[in-house]
Amino acid sequence: MCRIGAIKSKGFIHPSKALTLMRSQQKGHDNSGFAMVMQDLGGRFEDYKELPILSMACTDDGMATAEEILHKEGFIRSMQWSPEINDRPGLNIEPMPNYVFQILQYPKSYKYAPQEEKEQLLVDTRLKIREALEEQEAGYIYSFWPDVITLKEIGDPTDIGEYFGLWEEDEEFTARIITAQCRQNTNYDIVRYAAHPFFLQGYTALANGENTFYEKNMNFQKGLNKGYIGFESDSQCFLYTLHYIHKELGWPLEYFKHTITPLPFDQLEGREDSDVLLRIRSSLAHLEINGPNTIIGVLPDGTVFNTCDAKKLRPVVVGRTDDTVIITSEVTGINEVLPDREWDKDIYTNERETVVVTNDLEVHRWQQ
Amino acid sequence: MATMKVNQISRDDLDWQLDYNTERCTMCGSCVAACPFEAIHAGIEKRRKVVSDHLTPEPKVEFKAIPIIKQTVDTYKYCRGCGICERVCPNSAIKPVRNEDSRFAIKYRGALADPYKRGGRANLSTGERTLDKIRVGRISQMTDPSLDASRHTFDMLAPFGRVLPPGELPINVKDGKLTLDKTMLPPVNWIYPIIIGDMSIGALSWRMWEAMSIATAYLNEEAGIPIRMCSGEGGVPVRLLQSKYLKYTILQIASGHFGWNRIINAMPKMTEDPAGVLIKIGQGAKPGDGGLLQAKKVASHIQEIRGVPKADLLSPPNHQGLYSIEESVQKMFLSFNSAFRFKVPVAIKVAASSTSVSVYNNLLRDPYNIVGGFFLDGISGGTGAANEISLDHTGHPVISKLRDCYNAATHQGKQSQIPLWAAGGMGQNWNLAADAFKSIALGANGIFTGKLMLQLAGCVGNDRGKCNACNTGLCPVGICTQNPTLVKRLDIDKAAENIVNYFLSVDYELKKLLAPIGNSSLPVGRSDCLISEDKAVADRLNIQYAC
Numbered sequence: 001m002c003r004i005g006a007i008k009s010k011g012f013i014h015p016s017k018a019l020t021l022m023r024s025q026q027k028g029h030d031n032s033g034f035a036m037v038m039q040d041l042g043g044r045f046e047d048y049k050e051l052p053i054l055s056m057a058c059t060d061d062g063m064a065t066a067e068e069i070l071h072k073e074g075f076i077r078s079m080q081w082s083p084e085i086n087d088r089p090g091l092n093i094e095p096m097p098n099y100v101f102q103i104l105q106y107p108k109s110y111k112y113a114p115q116e117e118k119e120q121l122l123v124d125t126r127l128k129i130r131e132a133l134e135e136q137e138a139g140y141i142y143s144f145w146p147d148v149i150t151l152k153e154i155g156d157p158t159d160i161g162e163y164f165g166l167w168e169e170d171e172e173f174t175a176r177i178i179t180a181q182c183r184q185n186t187n188y189d190i191v192r193y194a195a196h197p198f199f200l201q202g203y204t205a206l207a208n209g210e211n212t213f214y215e216k217n218m219n220f221q222k223g224l225n226k227g228y229i230g231f232e233s234d235s236q237c238f239l240y241t242l243h244y245i246h247k248e249l250g251w252p253l254e255y256f257k258h259t260i261t262p263l264p265f266d267q268l269e270g271r272e273d274s275d276v277l278l279r280i281r282s283s284l285a286h287l288e289i290n291g292p293n294t295i296i297g298v299l300p301d302g303t304v305f306n307t308c309d310a311k312k313l314r315p316v317v318v319g320r321t322d323d324t325v326i327i328t329s330e331v332t333g334i335n336e337v338l339p340d341r342e343w344d345k346d347i348y349t350n351e352r353e354t355v356v357v358t359n360d361l362e363v364h365r366w367q368q
Numbered sequence: 369m370a371t372m373k374v375n376q377i378s379r380d381d382l383d384w385q386l387d388y389n390t391e392r393c394t395m396c397g398s399c400v401a402a403c404p405f406e407a408i409h410a411g412i413e414k415r416r417k418v419v420s421d422h423l424t425p426e427p428k429v430e431f432k433a434i435p436i437i438k439q440t441v442d443t444y445k446y447c448r449g450c451g452i453c454e455r456v457c458p459n460s461a462i463k464p465v466r467n468e469d470s471r472f473a474i475k476y477r478g479a480l481a482d483p484y485k486r487g488g489r490a491n492l493s494t495g496e497r498t499l500d501k502i503r504v505g506r507i508s509q510m511t512d513p514s515l516d517a518s519r520h521t522f523d524m525l526a527p528f529g530r531v532l533p534p535g536e537l538p539i540n541v542k543d544g545k546l547t548l549d550k551t552m553l554p555p556v557n558w559i560y561p562i563i564i565g566d567m568s569i570g571a572l573s574w575r576m577w578e579a580m581s582i583a584t585a586y587l588n589e590e591a592g593i594p595i596r597m598c599s600g601e602g603g604v605p606v607r608l609l610q611s612k613y614l615k616y617t618i619l620q621i622a623s624g625h626f627g628w629n630r631i632i633n634a635m636p637k638m639t640e641d642p643a644g645v646l647i648k649i650g651q652g653a654k655p656g657d658g659g660l661l662q663a664k665k666v667a668s669h670i671q672e673i674r675g676v677p678k679a680d681l682l683s684p685p686n687h688q689g690l691y692s693i694e695e696s697v698q699k700m701f702l703s704f705n706s707a708f709r710f711k712v713p714v715a716i717k718v719a720a721s722s723t724s725v726s727v728y729n730n731l732l733r734d735p736y737n738i739v740g741g742f743f744l745d746g747i748s749g750g751t752g753a754a755n756e757i758s759l760d761h762t763g764h765p766v767i768s769k770l771r772d773c774y775n776a777a778t779h780q781g782k783q784s785q786i787p788l789w790a791a792g793g794m795g796q797n798w799n800l801a802a803d804a805f806k807s808i809a810l811g812a813n814g815i816f817t818g819k820l821m822l823q824l825a826g827c828v829g830n831d832r833g834k835c836n837a838c839n840t841g842l843c844p845v846g847i848c849t850q851n852p853t854l855v856k857r858l859d860i861d862k863a864a865e866n867i868v869n870y871f872l873s874v875d876y877e878l879k880k881l882l883a884p885i886g887n888s889s890l891p892v893g894r895s896d897c898l899i900s901e902d903k904a905v906a907d908r909l910n911i912q913y914a915c
Contacts, residue, residue, distance in 0.1 A: 213891075220783060248535075255546060282556050291886055
C-alpha cells in the first residue's frame with residue numbers, strides 16, 4: 001500500500017517537510033520510491049506564476065527530442081533549473097541522467113488566445129513529448145503546467161531526498177501545496193509514471209488503496225478524454241474521474257464523492273436530490289470505485305480535499321494548525337511535522353465525508 | 369408363424385421403455401390414471417405356470433391370464449420418460465428407462481410427416497457450459513479486503529431504461545448544486561438484476577402464472593427484492609392490469625401482438641404503470657423462428673385474454689411491417705414509449721446471433737434515446753413449442769455474444785447506456801447466482817431466467833430429453849398445460865414458496881460472490897475477477913487463463 005500525504009500552508013514550505021511527513025510512515029514498507037507535486041510555487045519560480053513549467057526526467061536524447069517539439073510548437077524558454085545532484089556510492093536510487101524544470105513562454109501566436117486554448121496546447125504538447133520519449137525510451141514527462149513542479153523517482157525516499165538535496169531547507173525551492181507519496185506501485189511494474197501524485201490540467205490526485213473497479217473505470221475513461229492515458233496504476237482512475245466531473249462536466253466538487261461512492265439506494269430514497277443522484281449513478285456507474293481507498297485531491301484553484309471509500313477501509317487523518325493543514329495516511333506523519341498542534345482536533349474522514357481545505361485554510365466537512 | 373411387421377413402430381424404437389415389475393404391482397391403477405400421455409394402459413398377459421398339488425411332485429402346466437400394466441406403442445401416445453408413473457406408484461413397481469438405442473425420431477417423422485417436437489429443452493447441447501468453465505479467480509486479500517457477506521450492505525440493483533451519458537443529462541448547476549430538468553428524460557428504473565423471463569399465460573398454465581405472480585409480489589413487498597416478471601406474449605388478465613401489482617410486471621409484445629388490444633383497452637383503468645415494455649423480436653430457443661401456441665392449449669380463458677378463437681396461434685418470426693432497425697426504432701419504440709407517456713422503459717429482446725452486435729450498435733446510436741434495454745437470449749433459452757430442429761440445430765450461445773456486445777459498447781464508451789440483459793440456460797445447473805455473477809462480470813447489467821422457475825414449480829423435464837412435452841398441452845405436472853385436470857396438479861402456494869425461497873438463496877449467494885471480490889455493488893464488466901482453465905474460453909472472452 002502507498003503512503004500518501006498533502007501539506008497545504010499559508011506560507012511557502014520546502015519539500016523536506018513532505019519527506020519528513022512521509023518518512024515516518026515508511027516503517028515496514030518497501031520504500032521503492034518517492035514522488036511529489038508542488039503547486040503554488042515560491043522561491044525561484046514565484047515570479048513566473050502564469051508561465052508553464054515543464055517537469056521531466058530524461059536522457060540527453062530525450063532532452064533534445066523534447067526541445068525540438070517545444071521549439072516546433074513555438075514555446076520559448078524563459079528559465080531552466082535543475083536540482084543540484086548529491087550523488088554518493090551506496091544510495092538506493094535509480095536516477096535518470098537529467099532532471100529538467102523549464103519555464104516556457106507560450107508561442108507568440110497564443111498571445112491573445114483564450115485560457116482554454118492555452119490549456120489544451122499544454123496538454124497536447126505534453127502528450128506529444130510523452131509519446132516521443134516513450135518511443136525512444138528516453139525519459140518521462142510528468143507535468144507541463146503553470147506553477148506546478150513534479151518529481152518522481154525510484155529508490156529509497158531517504159536516499160532520493162539526499163540525492164536531490166531535499167533534506168536541506170532552501171528558500172528557493174518552495175511551494176504552498178505539496179502532495180507526496182512514498183512507495184511505488186505494488187500491482188504492476190515499478191515505473192515512474194505509476195507513482196502518485198497523478199497530475200492533469202491543474203488537477204492532482206493521490207490514493208492509498210486498491211481500485212477494484214479499475215478495469216471498468218479504465219475502459220470507460222479511455223474514451224472520455226485524450227489526456228486519460230497511461231493507466232500504469234489503478235489509482236490514476238481517480239484523477240481522471242475528478243478531472244471529468246469537475247473540469248469536463250463542470251459539476252461542483254461534492255459530486256465527485258457522489259460519483260465514486262454513490263449513496264446506497266435506500267439512502268437515496270426520500271432525499272430531495274434523489275433524481276439527480278440516481279441519474280448520476282446510472283450514467284456514471286463505470287466511474288464508481290468499490291475498493292478500499294483514501295483519495296487526496298487538489299483542484300486548480302488550490303483547494304485540497306480528501307475522501308474515502310464507502311466503507312472506510314483505508315486510514316487517513318487530517319491535522320492542522322493556524323497556518324498549515326496536513327492530510328496523510330497515518331497520524332505519525334503529522335506528529336513529525338506538526339508536533340504542537342491540537343491533536344484532538346484531528347479529523348479522521350468518515351466514509352460519507354469529503355474534507356475540504358480552502359485557500360484560507362478553512363477546513364470544511366461535507367457529508368454526502 | 370406371425371408376420372414380422374418390421375416397419376411398424378415397436379417398443380424398442382421408443383425413447384423410453386417401461387421397467388415394470390408384475391410381482392410388486394397391485395394393479396391399483398394409479399400410474400395409468402396419472403399418465404397424461406396415455407403411454408401406459410391396463411392389459412392382460414397369458415402366463416404359463418408349472419404347479420404341483422400332490423404330496424409327491426406331480427407337475428402340471430397351467431395357463432393363466434393376469435392383468436398387467438402395458439406400455440402403449442404408438443406414435444401419438446408414447447412414453448416421454450416423465451416418471452409420473454414412478455412417482456405415483458405405491459410399490460415402486462414401474463419406472464421409465466431411457467432406451468439408448470431409440471429410433472423414435474426417424475419413426476415419428478416417417479409415420480407422421482411432421483417435425484418431431486419435444487418442447488422447450490435443448491437435447492443436444494447438454495455438455496458442460498461456458499459459464500461452468502469460468503471461475504471467480506480474483507479474491508480480495510490484504511490490499512483489498514473481502515467484505516463480510518452477512519454484515520456489509522450490498523447494492524444489488526440494475527438500471528432498466530435508457531441511460532444517458534452524463535453530458536446529455538439535462539443537468540444545470542444552481543447555487544453549487546445540480547438540478548435536473550425531468551421533462552422528457554428517458555425513464556430508468558432500478559430493479560433486481562435477475563428478471564423472471566417472458567413465459568406467456570398460454571404457454572404456462574394459469575396456476576403456474578399465478579404462482580410466479582404471487583412469488584414476484586412477495587419478493588417485492590415482503591422480502592425487499594425488487595424483482596420483475598415479464599408477461600410473455602399473449603396478454604395479461606385485466607384484473608392484473610388494473611391492480612397495483614402491474615408495477616412488477618414487464619408487458620411483452622411479440623410479433624403475434626396477441627393480447628395487446630386488451631392491454632390498450634385497460635390502459636385508462638391502470639392504477640400503476642407497468643415495470644416496462646419488452647418488444648420480443650427473437651428467442652434463443654428458436655432464433656429466426658416464430659412462436660406457436662397449439663390450439664389444444666388455447667383454452668377459453670386464453671381466448672379471452674388474447675382475444676382469439678380456439679386455433680393454433682402463430683407468431684411470425686418478425687414484427688410484420690418492420691424490416692429494419694430504423695423502422696423498429698421509429699415505429700415500435702416511439703409508439704410504445706408514447707403509449708405510456710414516455711414514463712415506462714421500452715426494451716427489446718433478440719435471439720443471440722452472429723448479428724447481435726450489429727443490432728446493438730445500431731440501437732446504441734439511436735438518436736431518440738428511447739431503447740431501454742437489450743435482452744439477449746441464447747441457445748438454451750425458451751419453453752413451449754419449439755421444434756426440435758430449431759432447438760438442436762439453430763441458435764447461438766449467449767455468453768460470447770454478451771461479451772461481444774459489451775465490448776462493442778465499451779469501444780464506443782457507451783457501456784450500460786442501453787443496459788444488457790442476457791439469458792439462455794441461466795441456472796441450468798441449478799445455480800442461478802453464479803451464472804448471474806459471471807454474466808454481470810462479463811458485461812451484463814442483469815440476467816433473465818424462465819425455465820428455472822418451471823423447475824422450481826415441479827417440472828420433471830431435463831436437458832437430456834426427459835418429458836419435454838411442453839408443446840403437447842399434456843404437462844404431467846400442470847405447469848405447461850391448460851387441461852383443467854392436469855392444471856390442478858400444480859400447488860400454487862408451494863410453487864410460489866419454492867420460487868421465493870430460491871430467490872432468497874440466490875440473493876444471499878450473490879452477496880457471497882460479491883463479498884470476496886470486495887464489491888458492494890454489481891461488478892458490471894469486471895472481467896478481471898474471472899478466470900478460466902479453458903484456454904479457448906479465456907481467449908475468446910478475454911479473461912485470464914489459469915492452469
